[in-house]
Amino acid sequence: MSDSPRTALITGITGQDGSFLAELLLSKGYIVHGVVRRASTFNTERLDAIYADPHQRGARLYLHYGDVADGASLRKILAHSKPAEVYNLAAQSHVRVSFDQAEYTADVVGTGTVRILEAVREYAEAGNAVRFYQAGSSEMFGASPPPQGEDTPFYPRSPYAVGKVAAHWFAKNYREAYKLFICNGILFNHESPRRGETFVTRKITRALTRIKLGLQEKLYLGNLDSRRDWGYAGDFVEAMWLMLQQAEPDDYVVATGESHSIREFLDIAADRCKLDWKQFVETDPRYLRPTEVDALCGDASKARTKLGWSPKVSFPDLVAMMVEHDFELARQERTLAEAGHVVAARGLSHR
Numbered sequence: 272m273s274d275s276p277r278t279a280l281i282t283g284i285t286g287q288d289g290s291f292l293a294e295l296l297l298s299k300g301y302i303v304h305g306v307v308r309r310a311s312t313f314n315t316e317r318l319d320a321i322y323a324d325p326h327q328r329g330a331r332l333y334l335h336y337g338d339v340a341d342g343a344s345l346r347k348i349l350a351h352s353k354p355a356e357v358y359n360l361a362a363q364s365h366v367r368v369s370f371d372q373a374e375y376t377a378d379v380v381g382t383g384t385v386r387i388l389e390a391v392r393e394y395a396e397a398g399n400a401v402r403f404y405q406a407g408s409s410e411m412f413g414a415s416p417p418p419q420g421e422d423t424p425f426y427p428r429s430p431y432a433v434g435k436v437a438a439h440w441f442a443k444n445y446r447e448a449y450k451l452f453i454c455n456g457i458l459f460n461h462e463s464p465r466r467g468e469t470f471v472t473r474k475i476t477r478a479l480t481r482i483k484l485g486l487q488e489k490l491y492l493g494n495l496d497s498r499r500d501w502g503y504a505g506d507f508v509e510a511m512w513l514m515l516q517q518a519e520p521d522d523y524v525v526a527t528g529e530s531h532s533i534r535e536f537l538d539i540a541a542d543r544c545k546l547d548w549k550q551f552v553e554t555d556p557r558y559l560r561p562t563e564v565d566a567l568c569g570d571a572s573k574a575r576t577k578l579g580w581s582p583k584v585s586f587p588d589l590v591a592m593m594v595e596h597d598f599e600l601a602r603q604e605r606t607l608a609e610a611g612h613v614v615a616a617r618g619l620s621h622r
């Protein structure tokens with residue numbers, strides 16, 4: 272292998288996982304290119320800590336405008352960046368929203384994957400060695416009871432999950448049809464202080480810390496009885512990278528093997544805030560889903576044995592990390608409020 276640094280391309284680099292993966296790859300000496308959607312507001316906040324102006328000597332992170340809804344932009348970025356590894360993380364990733372925007376979600380999650388696979392196929396046929404990671408989801412198992420492993424049948428319960436099942440099979444088909452090195456990671460829920468604020472874990476840690484500091488009165492949630500296998504995003508992106516370093520492409524479940532209800536998450540988070548959550552939490556039916564995924568708990572034996580991967584951060588430590596981070600944000604908000612500034616909790620009513 273040559274000594275020149277390896278190059279990777281990440282779609283969805285501005286998201287939770289994209290930012291952790293970019294950090295991991297940079298720490299391993301990679302040159303990292305990322306696809307960023309044009310937005311009227313800044314959407315690169317999660318990359319602030321690692322972004323350096325590309326004019327600076329030694330800069331190894333490059334961002335390009337593109338969209339998985341636009342195949343031409345993907346082909347151009349591939350030709351320009353010449354990656355050896357492509358990680359397809361771009362998605363409309365919110366399950367509840369996918370019921371409101373089914374067509375759009377199917378386009379970005381399902382057809383978007385075909386667009387990048389087609390671009391990668393052409394890029395490979397032009398003589399470039401390339402490996403591809405597809406971000407699959409435990410949501411694809413949906414109504415299939417736990418424990419869920421690689422052989423568990425898919426039973427998707429939302430437009431998002433149906434789109435991910437399509438993407439999974441597109442990726443598998445391209446692997447078999449064109450002999451491409453393509454891996455599907457089937458990742459169970461993974462969280463962090465960078466988790467989007469409309470996912471239940473972050474919504475809870477943001478709200479409880481704000482309530483504790485007198486910045487908010489209530490927290491409106493949906494179904495508290497569903498169970499999720501929650502891990503730490505920083506641990507999970509390592510599994511993505513490991514998949515692309517194997518001799519053969521394959522599909523892997525990535526999970527902690529532990530499952531907890533939303534109530535249990537609330538118990539631990541509220542305990543750290545010294546609050547009784549039952550006094551503040553109310554149900555709002557708008558957060559319920561027409562079809563729910565009741566219980567997810569993954570069997571990641573294959574990832575453990577073949578990739579040598581295992582999660583490092585425990586569930587209580589994950590909750591604690593998120594609570595501590597959000598306490599700091601709430602303290603900043605309170606300081607501003609006490610100094611007479613208007614503190615607008617971004618889009619709270621929309622969550």
Ligand code: NAP
Pocket residue numbers: 282283284285286287288289306307308310314337338339340359360361362363364365379406407408409457458459460461462467
């Ligand atoms: P996320 O925070 O919602 O990030 C999604 C990323 O996709 C963002 O960078 C977003 O850009 C980008 N994106 C959305 N639509 C796009 C489009 N049309 N073209 C290009 N980029 C687009 O999600 P995440 O938690 O990091 O998850 C990463 C991937 O893993 C997603 O595919 C998700 O479905 C999947 N997954 C996540 C989990 C989990 O628990 N986190 C579990 C299993 C699978 P903006 O920043 O501009 O919105």
Ligand code: G4F
Pocket residue numbers: 364365366367407408409410458459460461469470471472474491492493494495497498499533558559560563564567622
């Ligand atoms: O945090 P959630 O929105 O995550 P969900 O639906 O499990 O999806 C996440 O994980 C998937 C992997 O399994 C990813 F593929 C997907 O992209 C995303 O990252 O909801 C978790 C649970 C659900 O049962 C939901 O009904 O929490 C329940 N919940 C209860 N109240 C709520 C709320 N979820 C949200 N977002 N907001 C609530 O107020």
